[in-house]
Amino acid sequence: MEAVMARINLVLVLCVAAAALMASFVAAAGEGAAATAKELRRGFSVTHDQSYSQFQPVLSDPTGAFALGFLRVDTTMLDLAVLHLPSAFPLWRAIPDRPAPWSAAASLSFDGGLVLTDHAVNKVLWSTAAASASAGDRVLLLNTSNLQIQSASGSSADVVWQSFDYPSETIVQGQNFTSAAALYTFDRRFAMRLGSNYFGLYIEPPPPSSSGVAAAMYFKHTALEAKAQIVAGGGPTYARVEPDGFLAMYQKEGPPADVLSFDTFNRGVRAFRRMTLEPDGNLRAYYWDGTRWALDYTAITEPCELPTTCGAYSVCRAQPSGRCECLANATDGSGCATAAAPAASVGGSLCGTTGGEVGGLYRAVRRQGVEPVNKELLGFERAASAADCEARCERNCSCWGAVYSNGTGYCYLMDYPAQLLVEGDERKVGYFKVRSLEDEAAARGRSGASRVKAVLLAVGVAAVVGAAAFGAYKVWDSRRRTAVDARRQMGDVDDGLSPGPYKNLGSFSSVELTNSFRR
Template sequence: MNLIFLTLLLLFQATLSSSTTSNTLNQGSSLSVENADTDVLVSPNGDFSAGFFPVGENAFSFAIWFTKSSVPTVVWMANRDQPVNGRRSKLSLTEDGDLVLLDVGRVRFWSTETTPSSHVKLQLYDSGNLVLRSAAFGEDVVYWESFESPTDTLLPNQNLTMNTRLVASVSRTNYSSGYYHFYFDDDNTLRLRFQGPDRVVASVYWPAPWLGPFQTGRFRYNISKSATINSIGDFASSDNLIFSALDHGAKINRRLTLDPDGNLRLYSFDEKTKSWTVTWQAISSPCNVHGICGPNSMCSYDHVLGRSCSCVPGYKVKDSSNWAFGCEPRFEWRHNQESSFHRIANAEFYGYDKNFYENLSLKECEEKCLFFSDCKGIQYHMSNVANPGSRCYTKHLLVNGAHTSSFPGDVHVRLPKDKISYFEKLHTKLKSEQYCSSKLVLLDRTYNKAKENGGLKVLLWVAIALAGVEITCVSVVLSFLYCSRKESKLNSHGYTLAALTRFQKFTYAELRKATAGFCNTIGAGGGGTVYKGVLADGRVAAIKRLTESNGGEAEFLAEVSTIGRLNHMNLIEIWGYCAEGRHRLLVYEYMEHGSLADNLKNIELDWEKRFDIAMGTSKGLAYLHEECLEWVLHCDVKPENILLDSNYNAKVADFGLSKLLNRGECHDPSFSRIRGTRGYMAPEWVYNLPITSKVDVYSYGMVVIKLVTGREMADQHGRLVTWVKEKMYGDGDRESRIEEILDPMLELGEFDKEKIKLLVKVALQCVEEDKDARPSMKQIVEMLEYHNNQH
């Protein structure tokens, strides 16, 4: 994917270099995303271009970029956090003088909100400044300019003020707003600040937070907040921050950029190599940047290997492609559980101290931590000769961790005493895995592409029809084989399983290699952990490592053989398995957009997509309940188990080893244990009533309610259902009250009211206390499809 994206950028640049363009957009004119190669503004000197810039597959942002570098260098973006579709999107300078960015030609994503009277035009200057101006009646008036709203870069003679800031990108290929800010603080001082992805942990890390402004040569007391860099490489601000480029004096192209790694750097452009060179940077030691490795982890730096991150013992990485999320514990604290400490020499966690004590012994310091249940560890070191004695810091959070051989203190991480030996051995074993380098991650937004050629589409449908006939014939044969129970005689190598289901048997070593040592975690649950991996044939896969059990290989293969027969477009496809020793793994297709739970706060999930997700999920569950060879209960239908592909099509996941029963078997003694997730469980589980497919129907109804309302339901979900019923049916005023329950994340003007009312009606039927009052999944599919056919 990264290769495709970079190739797209190079082709994009090559096309632009051959196009003939101007630096002006006149009133009433537009730039079209479909003509991104020609609808471009170019500065008179040719240094800068402005137009639609690709930020993902079929996703674009309106941007300004430096054109002379070997790869285009983006210096400004209008819609970095909300890309537009590659079809029918445009930037328009309206007759009213407003500069508007429209997604698919109708949804306003960004605007200058200006209304000059007449003679207005948009111009790209040699400086890289995009200016909306008017020269009417002999006056030159500027109504808006890109220099007044920087993203992550400051160009020469562009001012940083009290109302602006630089915000780093998430990564070098994901231009969305990241976690680092360069701004004027309340004390009028320029600072670098980390704001974590959870928006909870935040801290200033430059200048050194333990130093006051006067100790760093800064001035607090000034009446202005202004900073700028000039063309010869001098930076100066109102708080007396002054620095110069190493090549100070030369009039060349320069830029001051807050990079994704949190370091502020001044770059100079080399005309010979067509590349940028760092000529000044704020921070010399990469591990001094807060949050660079996330909570519960340590940052280390080597001059040869560079910066690396690793979890402390007892913790595991959340997302190795983005270390800002840090690590999470492998354990849960039990009441009155005994604790012990693991020492990490020459290391520190900066900030979030619970208490500070002087002149305590190490044991006394540890006892101070043990007194509080929420103390995660301690920082302990001896003071210098001038101020002898010890210093003890008890830690509320383990953040901003750094390991430096010269640091005079140690970290002592608090862990369960009965597991500390195991965690220390595991940490040593997995150390190489935890040092996996962060991968480049593209902006996670993909839009539907333009329609295919008509003739090609006909041929494609013919091929699909022929394939369908073949699949049907094969399915009949498989059904016969299944009914005769020949698959129950699976041999230990799984050859019969592979023949019957087209499954591939993987070795544990193959899957370990595919996941880079089980490094990139993309999900976890009670049944195991899911990792992203790349198979030997190049396919990207989701590899689920099941929790170890005492079940034999034959039993596991028998269950997997049945799963292999579940084939539906709204069920996650399983490609293969591994049953080697105690290792049990399943290999699934990888879903680009992750789970529904991950996307509920994504503005791209509009009402049309939400209806389609409800429809697709119902079809997948209906197949499990009524169409496959066995009667399959999912038992844990929730947003986390509904995955979305690149086009936001829904596929039900984690149905694999849920519960497989013979058709017509309505109750089974093995169902005595409560299954599912709080907030989505049917009453039958609680009251020990017979378990049928209606438990999945109930959970589906709760998912749809969350899909419509966007509200959490882990607690008191009965109240949420009552509230939705009141808004749906109360006082007979259905048209006006239905809007009060809709997810406030989305604009109310962009949806079909009848579709939403139908979804709510279906959901309320699904969550009836009496299971007999609930519809079947097949009936739900019919209701939703009937509405679609009527419209």
């Protein structure tokens, strides 16, 4: 009996093992069918599949941690992105100038260069063609999240194009960030750029670039150059997030010229790291701890130093921190954007002042006890008085505001619409050019009234001209009738009713009538 039971147990074990083996084969086959490509070759093309809710993968890296594919942005728009799959965070995006809706009949193709096309309108949304002069032979996604187009050259491969050279909002560890690139927030309101020995955060001017507004730097980090000197003319500098937990600035490989420490610096935390310029305009660093992105660095810690805390034409109060009030005629910061037009709507002339008031759609606003939080980053001049400082800005067509310090005699000039203002002592006096919606509405009303007056004037002129023409016609017709009567008495006129040459017809209107009758 025991032998029979043993044989039955053996059979059961073998069946379970066979079932498990079969299940593993099925799972492997299913995974292989659903797996994305590891490499794209010339002639590759894939169509956007709307059945994917958020992300449609196309190409993956060797580790399976990253993927290139179609990404749904802001619930309705389509983009091309490299995703960190465990967190679904986009590390790189193509960001077309005119993005297509998620429902678009789009495709991604490779024939030497990557091309994202909207076939519904037969338009290229984005491509790598403008970035590379030569064509590549294959596309790879490396285990660093770097998307590369490579060309086969003998036994080696040359990089024709790579996403690391064209970052969007994020740089990752091992990625060189140079002055040839910039980080932009998705709405392009803010940017991060690298200078010769510093990096800065900027409020971007609204398009077009001819709007007369300059980029406003609101944060600057300068290299300490403790371990290496940055030599003028010695080549471009670059910054890189290092795995030990810091952002380093280099001019050449070797000791860094600057080390910006993160919270985990030298703590032995080995993890994948990124640094992102976020929608609020702040620069933050994170590392992936296996389940979430752990915050590791924040560039701006004071709310009043962030441009999004209060916005344009507002004053930020340090106590309580982050409380906002409008620059003029309001106490609640929430109404400043409607009381005065934001930077995106600026335009027109900043000159032509009369009696201290700005011409066009702009008016002067003066306020005591305010100063720019970024005054160390602004240009300044010595001025004899607050009136002298104000006059310098008033005469300057690119000056949007000026703040004078009675304590130092410095005059700080702003070449962007008033923002990043904080409370200062009463010795600070500010002068700002503001375009309000009320002024704009009034200007539109005046413009509308001018158009009505022009129309009424045109109608009046037309009426006068018509009356004059009618009077002239009456005089002419009276004279014609007198001449006809005189000729009838002499027997020369037959009223145009008998056959004869045209010269015998009484008037040109008779010619029209006769011709019309004949038709």
